[in-house]
Amino acid sequence: MRYFQEKIETMPLEEIRKIQSEKLVRQVRHVYEHVRCYRERMDEMGVKPEDIHGIDDLRKLPFLTKDDLRDNYPFGLLAVPKKDCVRIQSTSGTTGRRVVAFYTQHDVDLWEECCARALVAAGATSDDVCQVSYGYGLFTGGPGLNGGSHKLGCLTLPMSSGNTDRQIQFMMDLGATVLCCTPSYAAYIGESLKERGIAPEDNPLKAGIFGAEPWTEEMRQGIQKALGIKAYDIYGLTEISGPGVSFECEEQQGMHINEDHFVAEIIDPDTGEVLPEGSKGELVFTCLDKEAFPLLRYRTRDICVLSRKKCSCGRTFMRMTKPMGRSDDMLIIRGVNVFPSQIETVLLKEGYAPNYQIIVDRANNTDVFDIMVEMDDDMFADTVAGITRREKALATAMKSMLGINPAIHLVAPRSIQRSEGKAVRVIDKRKLTSDRQWKG
Amino acid sequence: MALKQLSVFVDNTSGALADITSILAQAEVNLRALSIADTEHFGILRMIVSDNDLATSVLKEHNYAVKETQVVGVKIGDAPGRLAAVLTVLKDAGINLEYLYAFCARTERHAYMVIRVADNEKAEKVLTEAGFHMITDSDVLKL
Structure with a gap:
């Protein structure tokens, strides 16, 4: 099994753009009708939904920032009736006011499919035992990978984070083959295995998906060695859905963006100008088909580079580098x-x-x-x-x-x-x- | 029995103490005694004041970290050797001092020691047994 959804993940660029265009037109109409914030912003800029004919018109739309999310807490950006939502997730909330993201069942499915794609790209199949050691709860890490693992049909161990003794016991006793957690926790589990005299080749793991915090190539090498696995990066943010917005394949050379759901742009953080492919700048995401909390042109503040270079894994989705920093604070x-x-x-x-x-x-x-x-x-x-x-x-x-x-x-x-x-x-x-x- | 002291965390910046005392002045809180522990980066201001609750609430309104601590108050004669006598009692009882400071009353020929130890009750007990007079919050109000 090389892909979770082969047709989508390997479709030609023209087809990706066609799908993106159709979805964007629909999405802009949806948010304009249902979210006052977008309507006001677009009216201010003199842009109507009718002006958006396709993906090339994306840059006509206003940006959205984290401050906008805070200002519209909790329901201001909700684009469907509350009764249609089935879930919230939330960010850690650094300035006292949290960001709350809403999901319909469709949105949860979409997110979990993205995570399933990531798992398959890391070599997982329905035969695998997937140990999810991200935190569960408001944090998206646990629920996202848990859902992806279910979609793929893995036996899922919903460990959540902490209690390393129990993590190791379940890993060894139940034969976990894929570990999902933060890279720092993966490194810690590696150290703990060593302390217990369990050699890297003696644990059942073959791969790990590690995200939610910045990590370096050196850290990857260290984790791969300590656990005897291949370590894959995964990227995402609660505002856009959670982990799985983009994911690494066996090449381990950048993360494929799930472009059928999310459009990525790189902008100059000072001017907002869209930069050509290959430029380093701030990553901006647009949700094409999320229903409840569909952010358009959301400024992530992550600095990275996008590439359409062909990938040997066969996926046609463009790749982003690991965030090299934050537009404001690294x-x-x-x-x-x-x-x-x-x-x-x-x-x-x-x-x-x-x-x-x-x-x-x-x-x-x-x-x-x-x-x-x-x-x-x-x-x-x-x-x-x-x-x-x-x-x-x-x-x-x-x-x-x-x-x-x-x-x-x-x-x-x-x-x-x-x-x-x-x-x-x-x-x-x-x-x-x-x-x-x-x-x- | 014990005496209550207010401790305030103070950043080591110029004017910090002036600000705190001004706030207390405005609230008409009278200071009976004070001492400062200082380090390179911060200080701890310890005070015996006329109204703990009022002082605490006005300081918190101004975002200070304030803590009420139980301390031992001992009345001693204003004469050479009196403090040594108190401290010897504590030493003999194996009680470690964390800090102490002194103040005098306006009228009486006495000094007062404010002492912080790990075990207030034990300190009060051994000092009382040795013939020293403890002072309490209500005593301070009369001074």
């Missing part, structure tokens, strides 16, 4: 990519509110990496030792996520400089003279 500190999202993840896990500021500077040719974190009454210990202990524990947790050691400074509540209500996340004192990193 940092390279001591040679390591650091994403504020990783820092947020650690803070939430350690019981802190994600109110922080990263300060990077350079002293004696070495990067100095400080993170200020706002404390609250609950964690305020009355002694210096108590506060220092907290700072050290948080630094250790950061080190294990980021790979480099920041200095943590707890600061007073609400003391971090805010701009228009949002905390200023990054102060990079090294960059005052150089251009932004992604421009080259």
